[in-house]
Each structure stands twice: as structure tokens, then as C-alpha cells.
Amino acid sequence: MTAPRTLYDKIWDDHVVHQAEDGTCLLYIDRHLVHEVTSPQAFEGLRMTGRKVRAPEKTIAVPDHNVPTTLDRAKGIENEESRIQVEALDKNAKDFGVNYYPVSDVRQGIVHIVGPEQGWTLPGMTVVCGDSHTATHGAFGALAHGIGTSEVEHVLATQTLIQKKSKNMKVEVTGKLRPGVTAKDITLAVIGKTGTAGGTGYVIEYCGEAIRDLSMEGRMTVCNMAIEGGARAGLIAPDEKTFAYCMGRPHAPKGAAWEAAVSYWKTLFTDEGAHFDKVITLKGEEIEPVVTWGTSPEDVLPISGVVPSPEDFTGGKVEAARRSLEYMGLTPGQKLTDIKIDTVFIGSCTNGRIEDLRAAAAILKGKKVAPGMRAMVVPGSGLVRAQAEEEGLAQIFIDAGFEWRLAGCSMCLAMNPDQLSPGERCASTSNRNFEGRQGRNGRTHLVSPGMAAAAAITGYLTDVRELMAETV
Amino acid sequence: MDKFTKLTGIAAPMPLVNIDTDMIIPKQFLKTIQRSGLGKNLFDEMRYTQDGAEIADFVLNKEPYRKAEIIIAGDNFGCGSSREHAPWALLDFGIRCVISTSFADIFYNNCFKNGILPIVMPQEVVDVLMEDARKGGNARMVVDLEAQTVSTSDGQSFAFSVDPFRKHCLLNGLDDIGLTLEKATAIDSFEAKAKTLRPWI
CATH class of the missing domain: 3.30.499.10 (Aconitase, domain 3)
Structure with missing residues (x-):
């Protein structure tokens, strides 16, 4: 055996x-x-x-x-x-x-x-x-x-x-997510816990009820950012949802x-008693909608939080946090929801799929973006774009004041003309908040699609759950 | 690929943690279809103002570090993108060795493909090397790949470990693809077997 x-x-x-x-x-x-x-x-x-x-x-x-x-x-x-x-x-x-x-x-x-x-x-x-x-x-x-x-x-x-x-690492997310909490919040919360080097040398397997409950789109969002935690790869065992997604493609x-x-795919799971070199567990119900405040994806806080102080950290992170705060133009103790946003970007390989556009459109329906807000949606592919048009999502975005774009990487890394200007502050559904990532001296806050939509409406980083309450 | 055997050079101290690939070479320089010429844009946004003037207090703009061949860096150097433009830019500037407590996986791999030696050392050793690097031009550090040691200007020597296969390739400047193609028969038989086991691929 x-x-x-x-x-x-x-x-x-x-x-x-x-x-x-x-x-x-x-x-x-x-x-x-x-x-x-x-x-x-x-x-x-x-x-x-x-x-x-x-x-x-x-x-x-x-x-x-x-x-x-x-x-x-x-x-x-x-x-x-x-x-x-x-x-x-x-x-x-x-x-x-x-x-x-x-x-x-x-x-x-x-x-x-x-x-x-x-x-x-x-x-x-x-x-x-x-x-x-x-x-x-x-x-x-x-x-x-x-x-x-x-x-x-x-x-x-x-x-x-x-x-x-590589070595084996297990990231288990137990229980149910609360309303307004998404795959993006899970993956950012994990990086917030492990740090951007926490996965170095490992392949991560994500498991647990909260992961199983995610759609294939959500699972792709989680695995997409495994690299931001330093891991070589992220994995989720295939199941009926996976097979249903693949069938007919x-x-x-x-x-x-x-x-x-399918009969081969059904053998692809971790055996009972298999060894993991590192195990991380998060409780799904404890995860809140999160945002990043700094210039590393590990700089994650719940939206209810306040901007930290460099003294909250130790070692090399003290200087890194000081540099980040200066770059981001933020003051320790400032409430995250008091941070004013100039631009909203919805798209990227992290959050440019149909479910992401549905989540953002659900918040935006019947609303307008804040005065002066620059807002764009860049679907992840031409087919996502076509489907969103068919479902009426495109019209919701356009009516709200978003630009409705063609497919590409766009402002996630700003190699095309879609860039931030110096000092411009963006709520972005992409994956990296590095210095200069979205344009030289541009300021990036990573968020989920729903949180991006909420920021577009209010003009500030906003807890998406407050806007969800209005629509219920 | 150039061989890496023994390097005696100036080391630049860069204690910042999480120096990412976007810092090493910003995206606007990824549009090249060549490998060479990226050295002038290494650390571009940290090194130059928006108008292209040098930022005086950035380490590689100071003497003697303009001629640095080694970087002593904070934790998790090279995190972020897979862009091999990062090691290409380092190499084109003249950097042949980076020493840190940890490196991002893809960047670490990419270094070996370009004759750059990334060395992982414990924090206390990195601290000693960082201090030595701060001494400036008279402090030449010696990196000996054969012996697997790094020596400071005042003669302290620290051992490091490196994967034997990668060491062999670096010492001899070997091309991976040539080595792998020698195993073409094994690849052929793997493909034949996979075709029966997983024909849908």
C-alpha cells in the first residue's frame, strides 16, 4: 500500500x-x-x-x-x-x-x-x-x-x-462566509495572516467548507493570489462544480x-492522513470585507479598521510601513472609511469574470458614481463582455457612470494607456498594490468587486454591507 | 550564460523588505523584445525623478555603489511578477549576486538562468553583511561559489548552501535546454505512456 x-x-x-x-x-x-x-x-x-x-x-x-x-x-x-x-x-x-x-x-x-x-x-x-x-x-x-x-x-x-x-501547505477556511464577504476577502485575509513570504517554498491546497461553497469563479480568485502569499501554486481539489464548469467547453x-x-479527476484529492508541512486555519464567519492600506498585499485590514502606525510592526517592516504610509499619503489612526477615492477599476485576472461583474452590478443597480469619480470596468475576456451585455450588466455599469471597456489586463499593471496619475487614488479589484504598479506614484487599495462598486458610489472606501442593506 | 565562479566586488546595502519586481524594473520597460539594455532602468522609479534626474540619496546613485556587483537586501527580495526582466536589468547593471534572508520563488529561479547567484543567509549574517556593505568602496566582499562562502572585508567568512545541480550549471555556464534535450527519449516515452493513461490531454 x-x-x-x-x-x-x-x-x-x-x-x-x-x-x-x-x-x-x-x-x-x-x-x-x-x-x-x-x-x-x-x-x-x-x-x-x-x-x-x-x-x-x-x-x-x-x-x-x-x-x-x-x-x-x-x-x-x-x-x-x-x-x-x-x-x-x-x-x-x-x-x-x-x-x-x-x-x-x-x-x-x-x-x-x-x-x-x-x-x-x-x-x-x-x-x-x-x-x-x-x-x-x-x-x-x-x-x-x-x-x-x-x-x-x-x-x-x-x-x-x-x-x-515544493513542500505541502494546507489553508483551511472553515464555516460559512457572511453576506458581503467574497473570495477576494478570503484570499487577502489569508495573505494578511501569512505575509507575502509565508507561502515561499510551498504549494498551497485551499480547503474547508467556505472554499467548497465558492463557485469556480471564486475559487479562481482565491488561487490567483496564492503567488501574492509567496506560494509556488495554489490548488483546490476538483469536485462536481469543477466538472460542471469544464463540461462542454x-x-x-x-x-x-x-x-x-471524470473518473481520473475523481481520484484527485488529498488522502486521509496525508502530511502537510504547514497548516493555516481561518474561520469563514470571522472574515470581514477587507482592503489594503499599504504597498504590499500583506497590508490588509478589515474595512472597519484604522490606518496602522509603523510602530505597530517589528523588524524591517517598521521602515517598510513608514515608506508605504508616505507613498500612500495616509496618517496613522485615520479611519479606512475616511479615505477618499478618485478612481475605481473593476477587472483583471483576479476579478474580471462574469460573477465579479454580477457582484459589482448588484451594488450599482439604479445608482450613480460619486461626482468626479473615474470608473471603469474591463471584462476579462471578449466572451465575459458579451455575456455581461446579454445579462444587462453592461447597461447597469454605463447608467451608473462607468466606462464599459474591451478585454485586457488594463489598469492592473498599466502597460497599456489605462494608468493612474501621480497621487491618484484607486479602489481596484486587481492583485498588486506595489508602488507604481498602476502608474507612477499612483495609490492602489485592493478590494473585492462589491467593495469597488461601493467606493465608486460614495467616493470613499466603504463597507459594501451598508449599501447591500439599502437594496434588501 | 556567463559562468559564475568567484566574485570580488562592492556590495550595495538595500535593507528595505519586500523589494518587488515592479520596483526592480517598472512595467514600462517590459515592452522590449530583447534581453539587453535594461540596466539603465534598474530600480527606475526609486533611482530617478519623473524628469529623469538622479535621486541623490538612492544607494546606486552614490559612489562607490554605482559600481556595485552585489546587493545585500531585506527579506523577500524579488516578490511579485515572473518578469525575467528583473534579473536581466540587474545583470545589465552589473549585479551578479544578491544576498537576502529570503527570495520570491520565481525570481530566485530566474536568477540562476542568467548567471546571477541568489544567496539565502540567516538574519544575523545578513545584518553583518549589511554593515560591511555600508563601509563603502574599500569593503570588497568575496563570493566563492565553489567553496560556497561569502567573506566580508574584515575577513569574516560565512557558508551558504546552494542546490548542487544549479551550482554545477552556474560554475560551468550551462544551458538548461541543451541538458534537457539529452533526455528526449525519456520525454518521448513519457508522452507515449500519458497518451494511454490520460488521452484527453
């Missing part, structure tokens, strides 16, 4: 091509997602060495970081460097024969939204991409993580990666192959 294994152990074991004496493994990669920013040097490397893409049918490319999200984008990309980068991907996809969703394709969108949407991401797979938020795909019980460009080239050429196994198996796949 074999020893009890975690979900991570099982997926790992099924993908080892070769193991060296020192434990270094060659791991097979089932799906390789590619975008325009981290791939040009890798394709160039293949050309220079005369190498081919080993498995173009398992390689999926889509431009997302640089693409304009304004409605006139058919006229092309104004910024020359951005245009060259997208054109390079057009050419590389064609030359090397990989699956491709160009800017003009309605299925184009953020790579981590397109992958699951098209059925490329399935349980038990290994999925990599030259992008740290590849962790998103872990929501399917797939081992998914970001890689650098040298590794992109390595996967293109060999369909494998040289890896050492363009690249999901059909017929007998589907049946075979």
Missing part, C-alpha cells in the same frame, strides 16, 4: 519524466499559456538555436497586457513598443503554429481567463505561463505556476521544466473521453 498523498503529490507524481539522484525532476507540462510580454525573447531563442516548439497543440497564446481596452482599438495600438510586442506574438504564433487568439478575436482576453473559458485548463494538468498569476488555474485542481522567460523557452523546446518539489474532452477524464 502506498503512503497517503496530498493532491499536489498526486499531480506531481503523474508528471515526473525523470528524477535525478539529488531529487531534481524533469516535469512534463500539459498546457503552456503564452502572452506577448514574457515570450518574445523565448521565441527568438528558438530561432537562434534552430529549435522548434515541441508541442504546439498544447501551447496557447493570447495578447493581453499591452492591448488597448478602448472601444476604438480596431484602429491599432498607438504606442510603438506595445504594438511591436503584440505584432511579435502574432508572428511567433503563426511561425511556430501554436493555438492563437489575436486581438481581433472575440475570445481574446486575459490569458488566465481565456484558458479555463476555452477548456484548455482541466483538473490534474500541469499548466505554466510566463506570468505569476498562472496560479489561477489551480482552482481546477491543476498544478499551475508562473515561470520566467528562460523557462518559457525551455517549455517551448522540451514541453518540460526542471523542478524541485471547446477544448474539454467529449463522450467516452469525458467519462474517462
Whole structure:
């Protein structure tokens, strides 16, 4: 009898091509997602060495970081460097024969939204991409993580990666979430507890009733930010919700192959008694809607809180907190709900899916954004956008005073024209509040879609539950 | 990739914790389709004003740290994005070694692919190295990969550990892809087996 294994152990074991004496493994990669920013040097490397893409049918490319999200984008990309980068991907996809969703394709969108949407991401797979938020795909019980460009080239050429196994960490969220609390609040609360380096060296498996209760969209939000906690990957064991999400997607198996796949997927869970090197437990009912106050995703507080003082911290964090407060223009003791917001951004691979847009629209219905508020919604893919239009969500956003954009990464990292100006303060559903992330000297507060909508209406960071009470 | 054997150089002290990849190389410089030329934009928003003037008190704008080859950093260096532009920018500036109590996983991997040696040391050692780095130009630190030691200017020596395979690749400047392609037969047979076990992939 074999020893009890975690979900991570099982997926790992099924993908080892070769193991060296020192434990270094060659791991097979089932799906390789590619975008325009981290791939040009890798394709160039293949050309220079005369190498081919080993498995173009398992390689999926889509431009997302640089693409304009304004409605006139058919006229092309104004910024020359951005245009060259997208054109390079057009050419590389064609030359090397990989699956491709160009800017003009309605299925184009953020790579981590397109992958699951098209059925490329399935349980038990290994999925990599030259992008740290590849962790998103872990929501399917797939081992998914970001890689650098040298590794992109390595996967293109060999369909494998040289890896050492990480340790196992369990994050259990027990009980039920209270109304107004979402997957985003869970994942931020976890990082608030572990710190941004708490997951370093680990693969996290999220479990517990509050996780099981989440939709696939919510699970993707949780896993998406595993990297913000330093983990190599986040995983959630697949279940009936996972299978229902995958069924019928363009690249999901059909017929007998589907049946075979589901019976394999049902073996993908952590065995009773399997060993975890680290365990973190949160009580779902104790999680409040949260916001970030600083410039690291670990700078998390419940919306009912006040801005901390550097003296509240120890070690290197004292100086980091002082720097963050200065950058963010905040005063210790200030109530979070007294922080005035200039801009609201709803979108990104963290919160750009249909359920996120529904959550924001539910708060915005029949309301207007605060005077002077700049507010935009950037759907995660062309198909999310189409569905939101069909459901009437787009009209709710437009009537409230939001800009209704085309799909892309947009203001999450501001490589396209969607940027913050110096000092501009944004409530954002994205994943990083680093200095300069959304534009030089821009100030980012990470929140859930409902909290972003609430801030848009009141003009201040706001407890979404106060606005929910009005609609009940 | 250039070999890394033994480095004797100036170390710049950067005690800030959580120095992220967006600080190391902001997104506006990710639009390049080349690997080279990023050194001038390393730490761009910490190093230059909006008008492009140098910020005098940023460490790499001060002598002798303009010629630093080593960085001694606070916890969790390189957190954030997977952008390999971060090690490319460090390398292009001339940095061959970063020493911290901890590194973000993807950044750590990316360093080895570019001939940069990231070294994890306990807090008390990082504290000693940070002090030594603050001494400036006469304080050359020695990083010896073969012996796996870091030595301060006053002769204190500290051992570090490194994965043997990665050490081998760095010492010899080896290309991973070439090494993996030598295992093509193993990849072929894995694919054949996977095709019967998980045909839907």
C-alpha cells in the first residue's frame, strides 16, 4: 500500500519524466499559456538555436497586457513598443503554429481567463505561463505556476521544466462566509495572516467548507493570489462544480473521453492522513470585507479598521510601513472609511469574470458614481463582455457612470494607456498594490468587486454591507 | 550564460523588505523584445525623478555603489511578477549576486538562468553583511561559489548552501535546454505512456 498523498503529490507524481539522484525532476507540462510580454525573447531563442516548439497543440497564446481596452482599438495600438510586442506574438504564433487568439478575436482576453473559458485548463494538468498569476488555474485542481522567460523557452523546446518539489501547505477556511464577504476577502485575509513570504517554498491546497461553497469563479480568485502569499501554486481539489464548469467547453474532452477524464479527476484529492508541512486555519464567519492600506498585499485590514502606525510592526517592516504610509499619503489612526477615492477599476485576472461583474452590478443597480469619480470596468475576456451585455450588466455599469471597456489586463499593471496619475487614488479589484504598479506614484487599495462598486458610489472606501442593506 | 565562479566586488546595502519586481524594473520597460539594455532602468522609479534626474540619496546613485556587483537586501527580495526582466536589468547593471534572508520563488529561479547567484543567509549574517556593505568602496566582499562562502572585508567568512545541480550549471555556464534535450527519449516515452493513461490531454 502506498503512503497517503496530498493532491499536489498526486499531480506531481503523474508528471515526473525523470528524477535525478539529488531529487531534481524533469516535469512534463500539459498546457503552456503564452502572452506577448514574457515570450518574445523565448521565441527568438528558438530561432537562434534552430529549435522548434515541441508541442504546439498544447501551447496557447493570447495578447493581453499591452492591448488597448478602448472601444476604438480596431484602429491599432498607438504606442510603438506595445504594438511591436503584440505584432511579435502574432508572428511567433503563426511561425511556430501554436493555438492563437489575436486581438481581433472575440475570445481574446486575459490569458488566465481565456484558458479555463476555452477548456484548455482541466483538473490534474500541469499548466505554466510566463506570468505569476498562472496560479489561477489551480482552482481546477491543476498544478499551475508562473515561470520566467528562460523557462518559457525551455517549455517551448522540451514541453518540460526542471523542478524541485515544493513542500505541502494546507489553508483551511472553515464555516460559512457572511453576506458581503467574497473570495477576494478570503484570499487577502489569508495573505494578511501569512505575509507575502509565508507561502515561499510551498504549494498551497485551499480547503474547508467556505472554499467548497465558492463557485469556480471564486475559487479562481482565491488561487490567483496564492503567488501574492509567496506560494509556488495554489490548488483546490476538483469536485462536481469543477466538472460542471469544464463540461462542454471547446477544448474539454467529449463522450467516452469525458467519462474517462471524470473518473481520473475523481481520484484527485488529498488522502486521509496525508502530511502537510504547514497548516493555516481561518474561520469563514470571522472574515470581514477587507482592503489594503499599504504597498504590499500583506497590508490588509478589515474595512472597519484604522490606518496602522509603523510602530505597530517589528523588524524591517517598521521602515517598510513608514515608506508605504508616505507613498500612500495616509496618517496613522485615520479611519479606512475616511479615505477618499478618485478612481475605481473593476477587472483583471483576479476579478474580471462574469460573477465579479454580477457582484459589482448588484451594488450599482439604479445608482450613480460619486461626482468626479473615474470608473471603469474591463471584462476579462471578449466572451465575459458579451455575456455581461446579454445579462444587462453592461447597461447597469454605463447608467451608473462607468466606462464599459474591451478585454485586457488594463489598469492592473498599466502597460497599456489605462494608468493612474501621480497621487491618484484607486479602489481596484486587481492583485498588486506595489508602488507604481498602476502608474507612477499612483495609490492602489485592493478590494473585492462589491467593495469597488461601493467606493465608486460614495467616493470613499466603504463597507459594501451598508449599501447591500439599502437594496434588501 | 556567463559562468559564475568567484566574485570580488562592492556590495550595495538595500535593507528595505519586500523589494518587488515592479520596483526592480517598472512595467514600462517590459515592452522590449530583447534581453539587453535594461540596466539603465534598474530600480527606475526609486533611482530617478519623473524628469529623469538622479535621486541623490538612492544607494546606486552614490559612489562607490554605482559600481556595485552585489546587493545585500531585506527579506523577500524579488516578490511579485515572473518578469525575467528583473534579473536581466540587474545583470545589465552589473549585479551578479544578491544576498537576502529570503527570495520570491520565481525570481530566485530566474536568477540562476542568467548567471546571477541568489544567496539565502540567516538574519544575523545578513545584518553583518549589511554593515560591511555600508563601509563603502574599500569593503570588497568575496563570493566563492565553489567553496560556497561569502567573506566580508574584515575577513569574516560565512557558508551558504546552494542546490548542487544549479551550482554545477552556474560554475560551468550551462544551458538548461541543451541538458534537457539529452533526455528526449525519456520525454518521448513519457508522452507515449500519458497518451494511454490520460488521452484527453
